[in-house]
Amino acid sequence: MTVSKTAAADQAKASRPTRKGHGDGATEGTALQLGELSELLGYSLKRAQLKVFEDFLRCVAPLQLTPAQFSVLLLLEKNPGRNQTEIAGTLGILRPNFVAMLDGLESRDLCTRVRSTNDRRSHILVLTDKGRAVLARAKKLVAAKHEARLNALLGPANRAALLAMLAKIAREF
Amino acid sequence: MTVSKTAAADQAKASRPTRKGHGDGATEGTALQLGELSELLGYSLKRAQLKVFEDFLRCVAPLQLTPAQFSVLLLLEKNPGRNQTEIAGTLGILRPNFVAMLDGLESRDLCTRVRSTNDRRSHILVLTDKGRAVLARAKKLVAAKHEARLNALLGPANRAALLAMLAKIAREF
DNA sequence: TATTGTTATACTCTATAACTATA
């Protein structure tokens, strides 16, 4: 069965009139208890990820790059001559969803699709000079502001240990 | 300026015919280099978070609970007599988005909205007996399967250190 | 027949404005 009507009514009555101070409950404006939530790794993982992405966006705001776009540019620089399927697959982006993303980067002249001469079905992705320049500036912002802030919070050793464990989870879990 | 047409053509010609083996490029079917991406904390954070949530869903699949739903039930159990705004706010869920989520939980008889007698605007959220039972089973599955697997991968000490760092980022970053 | 890029589409998350009923 569900909670009894009388029990529900008791619960409702036990509540306090929120923050206004003219109440009688014991939990007057008190912060909630996370309880076992604070032991759930996935919960902190998600909250931390949101914070880190937020900060990334702030730090690299002058260049108008999202984490996903930055990762694409990084990958293009490190892996010239690759096609859409290869780049998208490496980043865990589905090919259909990669199309609009590339349209955005290409319309800003950060990269170009070049039809491969070997296989005319595939588009080789090429960083433009502007793309290379924006990427270089982005790297500096990320290193000087974003990663530096994480380093300040955790310390270099902890930051490295954290990165190693996250990479392990991403790889082996 | 952008990449020159000739440079782009060179790039396209330099590519290999993907995996089929009848190509001449050096990167024949080679895995891509992540490069500086593997040093970007946010990148591993995101990939790890996706893996952990995937595993959570698998482990708790018999109960049909998402991580977000599980976190709501945990919070209701630990904080009786709270209203929607308080629960949603603690979890970082916007009040409008919390409505449909509660509709789902309430339609499955896992919790109920009870109009507060102190402030008739607010709905006190109450775990039903069924909600309590499902939560208890979910906790067991999470502990025995999900968190146990993470423990096996990282070891208890590392897992604790990881959780502490993620919580610190979520709190202070 | 299989693969690359693409379109269309749908479903989830997230975000904002505005309404209602209460205070």
Add this chain to the structure above:
DNA sequence: TATAGTTATAGAGTATAACAATA
């Protein structure tokens, strides 16, 4: 006037099916 819950809506992000061009 302000707050709690709600509706409507819009935008990301993600997922699948299917098509044209090419292999």
